[in-house]
Amino acid sequence: MDHVKKFLDQLELDKNITVEDIPNIDLYMDQVIQLFESTYSGTKRNEDDKILTKTMINNYAKGKLFFQIKNKKYSKEHILLISLIFHLKGTISIGDIKRVLEEMNEKIVNEKFDLPQFYGSFLTIVSENMNQFQRDFQELVTSAENEVQAFDEKDKDYLEKVLMISSLSYMSNLYRRAAEKLVDEIQGEE
Known part of the structure; x- marks a missing residue:
């Protein structure tokens, strides 16, 4: 036993970015990457593995997996969406992730959807x-x-x-x- x-402790299953981990100011891409690296570094299979890269984030933006950023800065909502993408990408395709998050992105932009509350529900589950x-x-x-x-x-x-x-x-x-x-x-x- x-x-x-x-063995389970080594998997670091309890590592997740929480709403409270994200500052109340918009972050530059390097700061977003640093947040993900510091949170998930223990989950890497190999030391050289990257949790999140500029290329990944740029591809997510080009693929419209999250709504448009402003002034090269990422809001709390962007970071929460990137976290959801991070968790989804190991299982479903980028195209499927886009389909899943498309309506949510619209709600965030047009309806003032409470993504932090939704993300809290995600972390509870x-x-x-x-x-x-x-x-x-x-x-x-x-x-x-x-x-x-x-x-x-x-x-x-x-x-x-x-x-x-x-x-x-x-x-x-x-x-x-x-x-x-x-x-x-x-x-x-x-």
């Missing part, structure tokens, strides 16, 4: 997801340990990991497919 907790993931992961470890009991002792650790990787990948695909189906529903409603 302790090795599972240590993310926290619940994290807790559920930790419980599910522990169950997966137990299941994998049970499944490899019949195998040679020297192979058990490796086989447990292969089973877990396969299961996690399968579950990831299920969640991705469900997310894509919801994107298609949003697109169908437009």
